[in-house]
Amino acid sequence: MHSIYARINNFSAFLSSCILTLLGAIALSSFLFTANPQGDLSVLSVKVYPGNSRRQPGLSQEYTFVNFNISADLTPLFHWNTKQLFLYLQAEYTDAKGVRNDVVIWDRIVRRKEEAVINVVGRNKYVFRDISHSFKNVPPANYSLQYNLMPHVGVLTYGEAGRTTEPVPFPPAQDFVSR
Template sequence: MHTVLTRGNATVAYSLSVLACLTFCCFVSTVFLDNKAAARVNTVKVLVKNVPDYGADREEHDLGFLTFDLETNLTSLFNWNVKQLFLYLTAEYKTKNNALNQVVLWDKIILRGENSALDFKNMNTKYYFWDDGNGLKNNKNVTLYLSWNIIPNAGLLPITRSPDMHTFKFPSEYATAAV
């Protein structure tokens, strides 16, 4: 009555419909979970230098150096729908040229099954803390936030910021010694 291709098509369409329904159930089962966790960040050492930018303008810009401590336990974020976490430490500050500056200083990927209780001491930044002007020297309101993206098996990719933050200030003088 029906050809092999018709029966194969019906079987594949039904299987894909069932898989789509299961994927949606997977998404719904974890979409309303709380993705917050406490994170303590402290700065240990903070320096600022005025260095030349060897780009087009050859002006001197501020380059910040800092070491930080990070302590957090992200074990509660892992459930059966989470493949990995992408963590990143962001610095936010204001300058006279920009109302909001955001710089990613450090990041880490934590896979399911890895240790998600972090306790780092005297960590250096992974990326340069570069300001496109002279907005770091004597800046009294630089705030560090730890944020993360949850990479699920199915569903939304939530971006969550820790409710804890750390505010620090840069020195009023440029450092002259090698860092």
């Protein structure tokens, strides 16, 4: 006969095999649920201002402020395996030396389906500056609304919900006027 420890070991091995098989089936089934969320992204204005670098005193740096309007319906992305969405606005541009840059300038975490209809009029949440310290002779930038779907079980899914129709140019730096 088997001892009680052998029976507990057999039962727990069978139970863990069943749970792992179920989790694998859930992860594979999430590939069947594909959604194409639609959003509208428009850049209202882009302003470039000179400033001082905090890390290197005496060095001038140009900072860009982007005012944008986002309206998107992301409810098709929510299903039984969606834990949350990480939503972010990304600026894509090539600097004066020809290096391609992708900069996140705004983000939001959406945890429930009720919060998945996004209507935001705002400006960049994070500092937008170029490593060359200037946006002079930089070609226009494209802006896109990206998302990262985080499931309860399975792989992370990345996608795009909206994009500007035309590239938005960087204006020349303005003098900052304080009031």
